Every structure is written in C-alpha cells, then in structure tokens.
C-alpha cells in the first residue's frame with residue numbers, strides 16, 4: 632500500500648469515537664446525516680474509494696461490485712452478518728470482505744432472553760395496559776403468562792450467539808436442545824447439558840421455545856417454513872434475533888392469529904423495515920426494531936473491529952475478520 636491514507640467511505644453514521652479515530656487514521660468520508668445511501672450514491676462510492684465500510688442497510692450485490700473502480704480493495708462491514716454482501720462476487724473481483732464477529736454476541740444473547748421473557752410473561756401487553764389506563768386492580772387470573780423454568784428451548788444454530796443464549800437460558804432453568812450442522816464439542820455440550828437433534832423437524836415437535844441463531848444463507852431461507860412451524864406445539868413461542876428471511880413470516884403470522892402458536896418475539900423481519908401487518912395487530916407478538924447489538928458498547932466495539940480490519944489491510948497484513956464464501 633502506498634504511503635497515502637486509504638480513502639474509506641462510511642455509509643452510515645457511526646459512534647463518535649469510531650468516526651474520530653477513522654478520521655485520524657484514514658482519509659475517511661463520513662455520513663453525517665445518517666441517511667442510507669441510494670443505489671446511485673453507492674455506485675459513486677465504490678467507484679472512488681479504497682475501502683467501503685457498509686452496514687446491513689446497504690445492498691452490496693454483484694451488480695454493484697461490477698461497478699466498482701480499480702481502487703476498491705476492501706469491504707469492511709460494520710456488523711457480523713454479511714447476507715447483504717455478495718462475498719463470492721467481491722472475492723472474484725479481488726475485493727476482500729470483513730465483518731465484526733464476537734463483540735455483539737453477549738448483547739444479542741441478552742436481547743434474545745429479553746424477548747423470550749417478554750413473550751412468555753406478556754411484558755409488553757402488561758405495560759401497554761398500564762399506560763392505556765386499563766390497570767384497575769390486581770386480579771388472580773389477569774395477564775397470566777407462562778413460567779420460564781423447566782421449559783425446553785430449541786436453539787437453531789449453535790454458534791457463538793446460540794451458545795451464549797444457551798448459557799443464559801440454562802441459568803434460568805431451561806432445558807437446552809439444539810439443531811446445528813454438526814454437534815458442538817463434548818466440553819460445550821456437557822457444560823450446557825444440551826441435547827443435539829440432527830433432525831430439525833424432530834426437535835421442533837418437542838420444544839416449548841424456539842430461538843433462531845443461524846446466518847441467512849440460501850440454505851437457511853425459510854428454514855422455519857409453514858410446514859415446520861406447524862410441527863410446533865400450540866403453546867410454543869418462536870424467537871428470532873438472527874435474520875427475518877429464516878422464518879416464513881406470513882405463515883408465522885397466520886398461525887399466531889389462528890391460535891396455533893402461543894407467541895413470537897421478533898427483532899428481525901423478512902422485508903425489513905417492513906413488518907407483516909398481521910403481526911403488527913397481534914398482541915402475542917413482541918416486535919423490536921433490529922436492536923440485538925444496539926448497545927453503546929457493542930457499537931463502539933464493532934467500529935473498533937472495522938478500524939482494525941482496515942488498518943491491518945492497510946499495513947499489508949491479512950485482516951483478522953476476513954469472510955470467505957466457504958464460511959457461509
């Protein structure tokens with residue numbers, strides 16, 4: 632790399648300490664308004680930068696990569712999931728892709744537990760009732776939810792976040808079950824006292840809570856299809872803090888409305904930021920605006936990772952968080 636600072640275009644507003652450090656280290660072009668970039672602006676950006684630092688709100692597909700200039704060498708994503716980036720097309724064009732794994736694991740796991748508890752214990756319904764002036768006094772059979780302890784939790788995708796959720800859930804007295812491409816190591820399985828299911832169908836029929844922690848890939852698209860959702864017991868709840876495309880959202884909404892599923896806690900949606908209108912009207916659905924990693928600490932750490940990836944590349948080394956197509 633020549634001695635000049637690389638031109639880094641950051642597509643969204645990042646925490647101040649991250650932006651400041653980026654300006655110190657790179658020729659960084661920041662997005663002060665935080666308006667998501669249009670396709671036209673993205674095409675312009677990839678045509679004149681060395682490094683693009685995008686987020687989930689930017690679609691970096693093969694068509695966009697084909698429009699990139701000779702200069703573009705690195706796409707340093709601010710986020711762990713890279714389903715909005717065509718990694719194979721980038722690599723074929725000689726562009727490295729990096730992400731920010733690890734630093735958002737614990738916060739996402741915390742939010743998953745929040746959704747499990749809020750859904751089972753009807754926390755949002757209760758809070759809304761108080762604010763609407765409907766709390767007229769305690770009653771023995773009002774706002775009854777379901778007990779957390781003793782329930783079976785089925786985790787789909789036992790990676791970093793899935794395991795972090797399992798640790799928390801175990802402490803709350805839940806029995807851990809999981810479906811994964813392969814079983815976790817004996818050490819982890821023993822620690823979590825976790826039961827492995829190679830058949831997702833078999834696991835679904837047996838658990839009380841399902842929580843999704845898989846990446847969005849062609850193989851996981853509608854993994855929780857209408858057919859699979861119907862395998863769940865009617866008292867079961869579905870939680871998703873991973874990616875909306877993994878669940879058939881329409882089928883989920885239909886089953887909730889028909890009373891064939893007890894509840895859903897969703898932080899992500901199939902056509903984000905659009906939310907299925909049926910879900911919006913469903914009191915058993917706890918809906919959050921994709922805030923799994925939304926803590927000051929996680930977002931600063933994610934920015935730090937973006938910086939480390941860019942700096943390492945700039946210094947002629949392999950960035951630590953390189954994503955390869957075969958990893959997906």
Ligand code: 8YV
Nearest residue numbers: 686687709710711712923924
């Ligand atoms: C991020 C996420 O905030 O990292 C991820 O994959 O889903 C979120 O927690 C978002 O992707 C930022 O681009």
